[in-house]
Amino acid sequence: MEREEMLRIFCVGVGGQGVLLATRLIGEAGLLAGISVSMSEVHGMAQRGGVVESAVVLGERSSAVLGEGEADVMLAFEPLEALRALPKCHSGSVAVTNTAPIPPFSVTQGGAAYPSIDTIVKIISREINRFYAIDALELALKAGSDQAVNVVLVGFLTSFMENLGKKIFPSKDLLLAALRRTVPSKIFDTNRLAFEFGYNEFRKLL
Amino acid sequence: MKELTSNETSTLFMLGNEAIVRAALESGVRFVSAYPGTPSSEIIDRMYEIRRETGVRVEYAANEKVSMETAAAVAMCGVRSLCSMKHVGLNVAADAFMTLAYVGVKGGMVIVTADDPSLHSSQNEQDNRFYAKMALVPMLEPATPHEAYEMVKEAFEISEKYGTPSIVRTTTRINHARGVVKVGEYRKIEGEIKGVFDKDPFRYVVVPMVGRRLRVELLERLRKLEEVSEKSSFQIIRGKGTLGIITSGVSYLYVEDAVRDLGILEKVKILKLGMTFPIPRKLLQDFLSEVESVLVVEELEPYLEEAIRIVAQESKWAGKIAGKEYIPRAFELNVPLVRAAISRFWGISYKPRYEAISPSVLPRELPQRPPNLCPGCPHRATYHEIKRIFGSEALYPTDIGCYTLGLLPPLSMADFLICMGSSVSTAGGFSVAQDRPVIAFVGDSTFIHAGIPALINSVFHDHSFLLVILDNSTTAMTGHQPHPGASMTREGLCEPKVRIEEIVRACGAKAVEIINPIQVKRSCETISSLRDSMEKNPGVYVLISRSPCPLLERRIVKKARRIVFRVNETCDGCVRCLGELACPAFYKEGDRVQINPLMCIGCSVCAQICKSIKPVKLH
Numbered sequence: 001m002e003r004e005e006m007l008r009i010f011c012v013g014v015g016g017q018g019v020l021l022a023t024r025l026i027g028e029a030g031l032l033a034g035i036s037v038s039m040s041e042v043h044g045m046a047q048r049g050g051v052v053e054s055a056v057v058l059g060e061r062s063s064a065v066l067g068e069g070e071a072d073v074m075l076a077f078e079p080l081e082a083l084r085a086l087p088k089c090h091s092g093s094v095a096v097t098n099t100a101p102i103p104p105f106s107v108t109q110g111g112a113a114y115p116s117i118d119t120i121v122k123i124i125s126r127e128i129n130r131f132y133a134i135d136a137l138e139l140a141l142k143a144g145s146d147q148a149v150n151v152v153l154v155g156f157l158t159s160f161m162e163n164l165g166k167k168i169f170p171s172k173d174l175l176l177a178a179l180r181r182t183v184p185s186k187i188f189d190t191n192r193l194a195f196e197f198g199y200n201e202f203r204k205l206l
Numbered sequence: 207m208k209e210l211t212s213n214e215t216s217t218l219f220m221l222g223n224e225a226i227v228r229a230a231l232e233s234g235v236r237f238v239s240a241y242p243g244t245p246s247s248e249i250i251d252r253m254y255e256i257r258r259e260t261g262v263r264v265e266y267a268a269n270e271k272v273s274m275e276t277a278a279a280v281a282m283c284g285v286r287s288l289c290s291m292k293h294v295g296l297n298v299a300a301d302a303f304m305t306l307a308y309v310g311v312k313g314g315m316v317i318v319t320a321d322d323p324s325l326h327s328s329q330n331e332q333d334n335r336f337y338a339k340m341a342l343v344p345m346l347e348p349a350t351p352h353e354a355y356e357m358v359k360e361a362f363e364i365s366e367k368y369g370t371p372s373i374v375r376t377t378t379r380i381n382h383a384r385g386v387v388k389v390g391e392y393r394k395i396e397g398e399i400k401g402v403f404d405k406d407p408f409r410y411v412v413v414p415m416v417g418r419r420l421r422v423e424l425l426e427r428l429r430k431l432e433e434v435s436e437k438s439s440f441q442i443i444r445g446k447g448t449l450g451i452i453t454s455g456v457s458y459l460y461v462e463d464a465v466r467d468l469g470i471l472e473k474v475k476i477l478k479l480g481m482t483f484p485i486p487r488k489l490l491q492d493f494l495s496e497v498e499s500v501l502v503v504e505e506l507e508p509y510l511e512e513a514i515r516i517v518a519q520e521s522k523w524a525g526k527i528a529g530k531e532y533i534p535r536a537f538e539l540n541v542p543l544v545r546a547a548i549s550r551f552w553g554i555s556y557k558p559r560y561e562a563i564s565p566s567v568l569p570r571e572l573p574q575r576p577p578n579l580c581p582g583c584p585h586r587a588t589y590h591e592i593k594r595i596f597g598s599e600a601l602y603p604t605d606i607g608c609y610t611l612g613l614l615p616p617l618s619m620a621d622f623l624i625c626m627g628s629s630v631s632t633a634g635g636f637s638v639a640q641d642r643p644v645i646a647f648v649g650d651s652t653f654i655h656a657g658i659p660a661l662i663n664s665v666f667h668d669h670s671f672l673l674v675i676l677d678n679s680t681t682a683m684t685g686h687q688p689h690p691g692a693s694m695t696r697e698g699l700c701e702p703k704v705r706i707e708e709i710v711r712a713c714g715a716k717a718v719e720i721i722n723p724i725q726v727k728r729s730c731e732t733i734s735s736l737r738d739s740m741e742k743n744p745g746v747y748v749l750i751s752r753s754p755c756p757l758l759e760r761r762i763v764k765k766a767r768r769i770v771f772r773v774n775e776t777c778d779g780c781v782r783c784l785g786e787l788a789c790p791a792f793y794k795e796g797d798r799v800q801i802n803p804l805m806c807i808g809c810s811v812c813a814q815i816c817k818s819i820k821p822v823k824l825h
């Protein structure tokens with residue numbers, strides 16, 4: 001696939017889903033692995049239900065701001081936002097999305113229509129060869145918290161990147177070490193479990 | 207957070223704003239003051255969180271002008287100080303800033319101005335580099351969090367050595383970037399924060415006679431700073447080619463990546479300016495003499511480009527200079543934009559390995575996801591009540607805060623906004639020049655920041671409007687920072703130091719009423735009687751709508767939800783609740799509205815406007 005010396009990961013979701021923490025986990029793990037890593041976030045009105053985007057770049061690339069067609073990997077926390085962010089990807093990208101929708105206000109109040117999950121998956125699958133849609137919310141709830149969707153997705157992505165032979169992506173051990181450093185100790189066990197569920201979910205799909 | 211105050215040198219994955227905090231601590235800062243504003247807020251927030259460990263005095267200032275003046279006085283006593291602000295904050299502080307440059311400082315003083323290209327969370331995308339040029343104050347522009355760390359340290363040194371405040375000018379992509387930062391040793395400074403102020407009124411009291419002398423000294427200092435800029439280790443030259451690129455700040459990263467993508471590393475010579483005021487003219491002349499043509503890559507205004515054109519003219523350099531005709535002037539840059547500009551300017555072809563996915567594959571209209579007032583937000587209740595009494599015909603100047611989201615339909619309660627505090631003064635102007643009733647909205651923190659002189663002005667000039675102060679007891683939008691009138695901080699409840707009702711009474715408002723907007727009927731009665739009084743006896747009236755921000759309140763009081771609300775079977779599907787309140791917890795199911803029990807915080811406002819909405823006890 002693309003050159004191994006760099007990997008650009010674009011994360012997108014909705015305020016409150018822990019998008020920034022997930023991105024940071026990958027970054028912290030990259031730092032533990034001793035590779036060059038940078039990240040960019042857009043904060044702002046995240047808490048008020050808006051879209052949250054962030055990117056983490058591993059390896060030989062200076063900027064973590066991704067333009068159109070620059071994401072090698074898209075990690076989406078919400079299916080509609082996965083679809084909206086598709087132009088960030090290119091014909092060689094890989095992608096993962098959570099399938100649990102968070103309908104925006106314009107939909108819940110009865111004006112706009114939320115595209116069906118099938119439609120979303122179909123459109124993204126047409127453009128991206130290796131694309132996985134998983135119910136990360138269900139796995140997070142199984143691990144003990146709806147707040148752990150982000151870590152489920154990082155677990156899934158870790159396994160996926162291993163499978164693709166992406167050596168630049170940090171190992172499971174380093175991600176768990178980063179998790180321990182990053183989340184408060186009282187929620188570490190739930191998050192570790194969420195990570196394992198995500199990690200194993202990918203292996204089941206093989 | 208522990209990392210910010212660790213003693214040892216180490217390598218950390220830090221937010222740009224955290225790198226700035228660490229650098230200031232290592233530089234021996236003892237005083238930090240700021241009014242919060244995205245993307246600068248984490249600087250003061252982190253400083254505040256660690257203030258006990260560091261012994262640094264950290265003040266959330268009433269506004270940016272106040273923060274700069276306070277920090278200036280501290281620096282004047284030989285104690286190092288820092289103030290940070292978003293780009294438009296420097297407009298507020300500009301009066302202090304321009305003349306502080308004349309007077310100078312004794313201890314190091316660093317001003318961080320955080321610009322926001324692309325207006326991620328701002329009302330404009332002004333380029334604050336021109337402030338350094340206007341005030342003749344040295345300016346450093348980092349490209350990465352690590353450079354922000356190094357430059358803040360250097361900015362303190364330059365400031366103290368040359369007796370001038372220094373600017374560190376960042377952009378959102380520095381403040382909110384995370385990168386690897388190698389931090390140095392940090393030693394807490396023990397003891398009281400005390401310096402010495404040596405009286406010297408004919409130097410420090412800027413009457414015209416003193417100002418004239420300081421003006422001449424300022425120009426002398428400028429010459430010295432030009433030398434600093436010429437020799438600064440932050441002016442970096444890379445490559446040996448004849449295609450010249452001059453850049454600064456985060457644009458440098460885009461240039462590096464674009465040049466790598468295009469495979470033209472051997473052909474280019476890149477000058478990355480880290481100190482962008484004063485402009486290093488000799489360095490630029492030398493650079494120009496070694497290349498055939500130059501592309502200036504910078505975000506926003508042609509600040510460097512104009513300086514380079516002057517240098518080229520002075521040195522009779524005849525090569526081609528290109529800038530804004532290739533590089534967009536509006537909004538942020540990124541690698542594809544810079545790559546395209548380089549490719550077009552020098553006719554270098556580029557074949558991407560992969561095609562970007564075209565937006566045309568998406569359905570034509572995807573539902574938008576704008577940010578929204580939270581479920582249970584008291585601002586929503588206030589908007590509902592005001593609209594019920596004054597209708598859509600009234601004119602609603604608004605201000606900067608969460609409540610600006612009242613702009614969005616169906617609330618549609620915002621008609622005019624330019625800057626912090628403008629609601630109050632523009633309400634005065636509107637009341638003079640047109641006939642609709644005028645109701646202005648301003649937040650508690652924003653009122654204290656810039657609303658008070660405007661209110662006094664309107665009282666003085668017999669303007670006629672209702673000022674609604676939306677008092678949620680915190681500076682919610684930027685992350686719940688405390689302000690002088692707040693009754694909550696992130697650390698718990700507190701007594702307000704200043705009472706907003708006492709201020710507005712003292713300003714001379716005709717009447718001041720206080721409502722709790724969560725009590726709909728009673729609030730509407732108060733608003734209605736205010737309207738009657740205004741009709742009979744026009745003037746400036748104030749309504750304080752007071753109810754704490756539930757986001758912060760829940761966090762600090764840790765109050766468990768006892769009830770949520772539910773729509774029962776008597777609902778006739780009138781959907782008035784959607785049209786009038788539009789709480790995010792509502793959702794439409796068929797013809798009827800339901801309430802998402804996970805989102806409902808039990809504020810009860812909807813149940814007060816509709817008989818079909820009833821409480822349900824949670825167990």
